[in-house]
Amino acid sequence: MVESASPASLVSQPVRPDDPVFVARKLCRTYGSGAATVFALRDLDLDIMAGEFVVLLGPSGSGKSTLLNILGGLDAPTSGTARWRDHELTGSSEADLTRYRREHVGFVFQFYNLIPSLTVLENVQLVAEIAENPMEPRDALSLVGLEQRLDHFPSQLSGGEQQRVAVARAIVKRPDALLCDEPTGALDVETGKLVLQAIDRANRDVGATTVVITHNSAIAGMANRVLRLAGGRIVGEQVNQRRLPPGELDW
Amino acid sequence: MTLLDRKLLRDLWSLRAQVITIALLIGAGVTVLVGSVGTYTSLVANQDRFYDDARFAQVWAEVERAPRSVVPRLSEIPGVGVVEARVIRDVRLDWPQSALSVAGRIVALPSSGQTALNRLTLERGRWFEPGRSEVLVSAGFAETWSVQPGDPIRVILNGRLQTFSVAGIAYSPEFVYASRPGNPLPDDRTFAVLWADEDAVAAAFDLKGAFNAVAATLAPGASEKSVLAAVDAVLDRYGGRGGYGRRDQPSHRFLSDELAEQRTLALTVPTIFFGIAAFLLNIVLARLVEAQREQIAALKALGFPSRPIAMHYLKFVVVLCALGCAGGVAMGVWYGHGMLNNYRPFFRFPALIYEMPAPAPLIAVLLSVAAGSAGALAAVRRVLALRPAEAMRPAAPAAFSRAALGRRWRPTTKMALRGLAGRPVRSVLSVLGLAMAVPMIVMGLFWWDALAFMIAVQFEGVDRADAVVSFTDPVAGRAAREIAAIPGVLAVEGQRVVPVRLRAGPRDYRVGLTGLSAGAQLRVPREQDLRRVPVRPDGLTLTRGLAERLGVGVGSAMVVEALDGKRPAVAMPVVALADELLGFNAYLDIDALNRLMREGDRISQAAIRVDPARASAIWRSLSERPRVAAVAVKSVWLQVFDEKIAGMVVVSAVVLTLFGLIIAVGVVYNSARIGLQERAWELASLRVLGFTRGEASGILLAELAVQMLIAIPIGLVLARQLVATLLELRDNESFQIPVVISAPTYATATLTVAFAALGCALLVRRRVDRLDLVAALKTRE
Numbered sequence A: 001m002v003e004s005a006s007p008a009s010l011v012s013q014p015v016r017p018d019d020p021v022f023v024a025r026k027l028c029r030t031y032g033s034g035a036a037t038v039f040a041l042r043d044l045d046l047d048i049m050a051g052e053f054v055v056l057l058g059p060s061g062s063g064k065s066t067l068l069n070i071l072g073g074l075d076a077p078t079s080g081t082a083r084w085r086d087h088e089l090t091g092s093s094e095a096d097l098t099r100y101r102r103e104h105v106g107f108v109f110q111f112y113n114l115i116p117s118l119t120v121l122e123n124v125q126l127v128a129e130i131a132e133n134p135m136e137p138r139d140a141l142s143l144v145g146l147e148q149r150l151d152h153f154p155s156q157l158s159g160g161e162q163q164r165v166a167v168a169r170a171i172v173k174r175p176d177a178l179l180c181d182e183p184t185g186a187l188d189v190e191t192g193k194l195v196l197q198a199i200d201r202a203n204r205d206v207g208a209t210t211v212v213i214t215h216n217s218a219i220a221g222m223a224n225r226v227l228r229l230a231g232g233r234i235v236g237e238q239v240n241q242r243r244l245p246p247g248e249l250d251w
Numbered sequence B: 001m002t003l004l005d006r007k008l009l010r011d012l013w014s015l016r017a018q019v020i021t022i023a024l025l026i027g028a029g030v031t032v033l034v035g036s037v038g039t040y041t042s043l044v045a046n047q048d049r050f051y052d053d054a055r056f057a058q059v060w061a062e063v064e065r066a067p068r069s070v071v072p073r074l075s076e077i078p079g080v081g082v083v084e085a086r087v088i089r090d091v092r093l094d095w096p097q098s099a100l101s102v103a104g105r106i107v108a109l110p111s112s113g114q115t116a117l118n119r120l121t122l123e124r125g126r127w128f129e130p131g132r133s134e135v136l137v138s139a140g141f142a143e144t145w146s147v148q149p150g151d152p153i154r155v156i157l158n159g160r161l162q163t164f165s166v167a168g169i170a171y172s173p174e175f176v177y178a179s180r181p182g183n184p185l186p187d188d189r190t191f192a193v194l195w196a197d198e199d200a201v202a203a204a205f206d207l208k209g210a211f212n213a214v215a216a217t218l219a220p221g222a223s224e225k226s227v228l229a230a231v232d233a234v235l236d237r238y239g240g241r242g243g244y245g246r247r248d249q250p251s252h253r254f255l256s257d258e259l260a261e262q263r264t265l266a267l268t269v270p271t272i273f274f275g276i277a278a279f280l281l282n283i284v285l286a287r288l289v290e291a292q293r294e295q296i297a298a299l300k301a302l303g304f305p306s307r308p309i310a311m312h313y314l315k316f317v318v319v320l321c322a323l324g325c326a327g328g329v330a331m332g333v334w335y336g337h338g339m340l341n342n343y344r345p346f347f348r349f350p351a352l353i354y355e356m357p358a359p360a361p362l363i364a365v366l367l368s369v370a371a372g373s374a375g376a377l378a379a380v381r382r383v384l385a386l387r388p389a390e391a392m393r394p395a396a397p398a399a400f401s402r403a404a405l406g407r408r409w410r411p412t413t414k415m416a417l418r419g420l421a422g423r424p425v426r427s428v429l430s431v432l433g434l435a436m437a438v439p440m441i442v443m444g445l446f447w448w449d450a451l452a453f454m455i456a457v458q459f460e461g462v463d464r465a466d467a468v469v470s471f472t473d474p475v476a477g478r479a480a481r482e483i484a485a486i487p488g489v490l491a492v493e494g495q496r497v498v499p500v501r502l503r504a505g506p507r508d509y510r511v512g513l514t515g516l517s518a519g520a521q522l523r524v525p526r527e528q529d530l531r532r533v534p535v536r537p538d539g540l541t542l543t544r545g546l547a548e549r550l551g552v553g554v555g556s557a558m559v560v561e562a563l564d565g566k567r568p569a570v571a572m573p574v575v576a577l578a579d580e581l582l583g584f585n586a587y588l589d590i591d592a593l594n595r596l597m598r599e600g601d602r603i604s605q606a607a608i609r610v611d612p613a614r615a616s617a618i619w620r621s622l623s624e625r626p627r628v629a630a631v632a633v634k635s636v637w638l639q640v641f642d643e644k645i646a647g648m649v650v651v652s653a654v655v656l657t658l659f660g661l662i663i664a665v666g667v668v669y670n671s672a673r674i675g676l677q678e679r680a681w682e683l684a685s686l687r688v689l690g691f692t693r694g695e696a697s698g699i700l701l702a703e704l705a706v707q708m709l710i711a712i713p714i715g716l717v718l719a720r721q722l723v724a725t726l727l728e729l730r731d732n733e734s735f736q737i738p739v740v741i742s743a744p745t746y747a748t749a750t751l752t753v754a755f756a757a758l759g760c761a762l763l764v765r766r767r768v769d770r771l772d773l774v775a776a777l778k779t780r781e
């Protein structure tokens, strides 16, 4: 966990190694029961520091999405604890989790999850409206390079453009945590890089603690830290001395 | 079981709430269809059977007094079948149980037993024995007063009190609907039909060897008109009062009116009701199928041909319809039984049996399957027409117009509005579907309004007397002053009613022509807007229904033939039309009528107003007067009206209201549920973004609220239209129902639908609360 020496890092917010924001202990998530029990997560321990950019790698079915959903307050573990700073993520009421998501978390998903009946700008405004200290929605869209497409509907955009809207929508609230589940999964290389750039800037400029799921190990170069999952456990950890800007990634 | 069938079962299970509400919707439509059609066909079947079994006559004539020797001349008339000459007289009963005078009609039967025509059916007891002063009593009267065989019954025959013993209780085809002459509604409390030995009756009325009434059948193919003319010609010199056919036979006239009414109701109400149910079924299933668009596309992409896919959805429709129809037919039989039971006190048939018309359930099944599959298959076809790749994506949010919405709206509001505007056809159909729920309820409730209005108009506006006293024969005008002298009588107005035949060209109608004095206050013909219609000496005032029946209007020339006294005939124009709700009436100035009759100042009845505190004493005193035939008391009348007509209407109104509610809930619930199904993914995404449950469901509920706000006014307008159409289609001369819908009815319908919507909204809200957020992220839908 060393600060990047790249020019971009000069303006970025530093990782604070002594300030863990996500803390998970003995996290288990099972589906089904008896002989048919599926362990999505097994006794997983995890600490993520403020401002850190973490990439989760692992084969399909290894529990990445399950972990991310629990961190995002979308799912609850079967046992174990997880918390975001002073927010308990386990055993909290639905209303508390909603408030947590609303105040702290930005999501980007593989399937964009944009609202088809709202324009690009409106999709971003949607979230800005319920945030406490949002950016100007147009600025968020400039960050992802979509300032020219404000009035288009999602159906009029390419997949990459839609995903960039999703990123803008996620960062417009200046989230404390940015959680991305295979944000480039449905995109080609070049488009994927644009999306990753947007996520990277959000991490550096907004200071959002960022967790990105991918099964593309090339993306790992962007991260401060790379965690490998298999069978619901963390099986490997790699700390990057230098974070590569997305443009330099080689995939 | 194929995999698709397994999918079918799982779909049915997972959509069970919708399946139940849709099946109920179909069931409600089928119930009304089977119930009312069954009631109608049962009444007709019972009537036919009874008329056949009893050999109900086809023509009747009344005469002052004709010798029996005339009978063969009647039989010889070409076209006449069997002739039966009889003695029939109106009498009064001495019936102390009743506070009001009880009128009777005594029909003489040959001592030999059954007649050839108009045969009686014994309900209880036995035939009377000649020479023993025994009578048979009509079933309605017997039931009302619990008359048993063996009971005594005292009758005033031509001024002499005579005691008979009740031998049996009987039904007659001539008195299926037993009403006192001049009364438009049956009243078993104050009217009895008695059948007694010919010799006894004829002797009492000095009609031995003579007759005063005749009934006959027609030979096949004979013309009723020419037979009646020939009968009139034969009877003329004996004081013939004119012959008439079944159409003018009082019991038959009312019965056929009621059957015509039932036919209209049996056809229109279920048609409207079922039509709406079918329309809703169509919409609901179309949306249900459309919500499975991605699945259908995927099946097609997997290589399924269109036919099994269509079959799959067809099966879905058939299962729904089978569920609905099975319940509906069972309920319909129950409803039909109930309706028919309501007619029992009205129409005295020996047995009133409910018979379900065999084709009704079949038609119900076919129509509902047709309506449902039309909706479902059209939707399947729409989806199959798309390329799978396109169809597998959620339906394109169509023509969202950027300019249409100002920037100031909140994004969530825009979502709701675009949800409506993005699919205009569907939105219009949903709104129409929701709107239809309103008339469903109004059609049930408005009957109360109509009845209340009718009672107000008829009994407060037109018929303002507390009672009408009728005399056995026309009496001198001073009889009115004698009645006025009874303590407690506040006002008396003499009236003259003369049975006449009104002719207008080829059409004619037998009616009581009522003579009213110029300033009459107790009987006031009125127009619909309650304006007074003048009664004039120079022409007739007809009620609108009668004018229509005769095809005349103001200014038309008419011929008035009196059927009483010297039976004068005179030409006279129609000078005014009045609107009345009950029966057909004709009015003329009383002096003009008396001049026409050449009998001097006579009255045949008196309308009176009394001090309510002394009413019963007055009724008693009046009933005891020798020349008083009957006292028709308005309050009793109103009670009869309430019990019978209202009772009859109210049952169907309650059922219709209930079913209207079921349909309303069915539509609103499905509308909201499918709306949720279509937007679940979007709403789950919002929840992920940190929107609360309230905010997420708010979008859906706002959409529903907007639809309701548009739908309810449309529904109210539709309701009025449908009620007007319904009343237009029914044509019942004894009972005319105005299009009156009160504000409370509109309000009740509105609130009911609104509350149904609210309830459904809450159910849907609960579903939004339980949306699976994680699942929404894994796939698009």
Ligand SMILES: Nc1ncnc2c1ncn2[C@@H]1O[C@H](COP(=O)(O)OP(=O)(O)O)[C@@H](O)[C@H]1O
Pocket (backbone or CB within 6 Å): A031, A032, A038, A039, A040, A058, A059, A060, A061, A062, A063, A064, A065, A066, A067
């Ligand atoms: N709703 C569910 N029901 C049953 N098993 C599930 C469900 N969701 C996920 N799983 C299982 O949990 C495991 C982890 O899933 P997930 O976290 O989605 O994996 P990935 O690493 O590919 O994101 C998988 O084996 C998956 O089959």
Ligand SMILES: [Mg+2]
Pocket (backbone or CB within 6 Å): A064, A065, A066
């Ligand atoms: Mg995953």
